[in-house]
Ligand SMILES: Nc1ncnc2c1ncn2[C@@H]1O[C@H](COP(=O)(O)OP(=O)(O)O)[C@@H](O)[C@H]1O
């Protein structure tokens with residue numbers, strides 16, 4: 001009765017609705033698109049289709065990146081940029097997390113603060129650059145202030161929304177167990193919303209990178225963005241591209257770090273981040 | 276109900292109390308309307324009066340939308356009555372408190388705590404010393420049969436197990452009145468009757484008075500010492516039913532129910548009540 005496996009192998013096709021793909025093939029396919037991209041780029045340079053002054057070869061960019069770090073103190077610029085991000089982001093979180101949690105928990109706080117916060121969200125942070133430069137000059141403060149303004153209001157709103165979505169049954173259960181308001185805030189609301197807070201932080205950190213680059217390109221003599229603007233004056237496109245590459249890599253690194261943090265802090269969640 | 280019979284059974288502590296005792300919980304002409312933005316107020320319940328006695332299992336039964344949850348939430352202190360008064364042991368109910376623990380239909384396990392920590396949670400809120408907390412939690416986890424899972428997180432548990440955690444957590448906190456809103460509604464049939472039997476035995480062991488909501492007729496008859504049947508439009512107690520065919524005994528197993536004479540009649544009677552109530556259900 002046994003049916004020969006080879007004669008009647010289950011249908012396997014490349015394009016199949018709802019069918020999963022193996023891990024091996026996922027990696028192979030994901031890598032090949034990058035190989036293809038860099039291959040075409042290299043080919044375009046080698047065959048002279050593009051002006052190498054404007055489009056350096058990928059190998060040239062990697063080489064320049066190495067030189068920047070090894071001989072020209074680029075690490076300092078990267079360090080300054082990262083410090084700006086972290087400095088302003090820590091301050092933004094220190095304000096947004098407690099405020100957002102309180103707004104999401106108590107309607108009185110929301111009614112008082114939210115009309116203010118939601119109005120600010122409609123103003124793109126770069127609109128403040130001229131006035132920030134006038135107030136704070138060209139030091140670190142205007143950059144930190146721009147990063148801060150760029151993320152704080154969205155962060156507050158995100159955290160408020162997540163907090164108000166904490167299931168009411170959880171809070172009511174704690175109430176009927178005899179919990180007082182602050183006990184419930186600390187032992188139910190905060191732990192319930194914490195994974196979502198970390199997710200919001202991850203998302204807003206990516207936005208902070210955007211504002212960092214804007215700040216450094218417009219008004220800075222230090223940092224990754226400033227290095228790229230200096231390179232532009234000397235037509236060093238390889239340095240500009242090295243800067244783009246490093247910004248991308250740093251963004252990726254922060255994202256990976258946050259995902260790792262999420263796994264370590266919340267082992268009780270499943271892979272997708274939901275209980 | 277036959278009073279002399281009840282006295283004969285009193286030593287087993289399973290007899291239904293005579294209604295001449297002081298009630299444990301008492302609702303007096305309670306009404307509740309909800310304000311709805313841009314709409315007329317919704318009168319959820321009107322003129323609800325009934326009493327529950329010490330160690331009794333009292334069941335609120337009725338078609339959906341008749342206000343069972345609203346009554347229970349007011350007893351829990353989660354909702355303020357618009358009119359009338361609610362008292363527990365003669366004291367007015369003014370808000371939620373440890374003495375009135377509630378089990379919800381939706382799962383309420385705290386995902387960030389293990390089963391043991393979940394069950395200890397209420398006692399932690401009430402500053403029960405660590406050693407006693409441990410012991411009491413272990414006892415109730417054992418009662419609901421989850422000792423093997425004491426250190427597991429809720430996401431590894433099935434729906435029935437999560438609900439057992441919620442029951443253990445509430446009972447370990449030693450409420451004098453246990454409130455349950457369709458606690459087994461989300462469970463499959465088999466888990467459901469296992470949980471019903473379990474609930475009866477532990478409510479008895481812990482000497483807890485139970486007020487429970489259901490829309491399941493069989494569940495009501497099996498568990499109840501007293502059934503308050505509620506109607507819609509208006510949402511109020513339509514009829515108080517004592518399942519007297521049980522002769523004041525608590526049943527331990529579901530199959531005992533089937534053999535008892537009088538069970539069929541009661542079920543038929545309640546089914547008719549449900550049908551009458553259901554026939555005007557145009558607002559579903
Ligand atoms: N928070 C609320 N706001 C407005 N109406 C409500 C609210 N809670 C309950 N109701 C209304 O009160 C009535 C009774 O509801 P409920 O107590 O949930 O009934 P049951 O539990 O018997 O199904 C329903 O008509 C419902 O729509």
Ligand SMILES: [Mg+2]
Nearest residue numbers: 343344345456
């Ligand atoms: Mg209900």
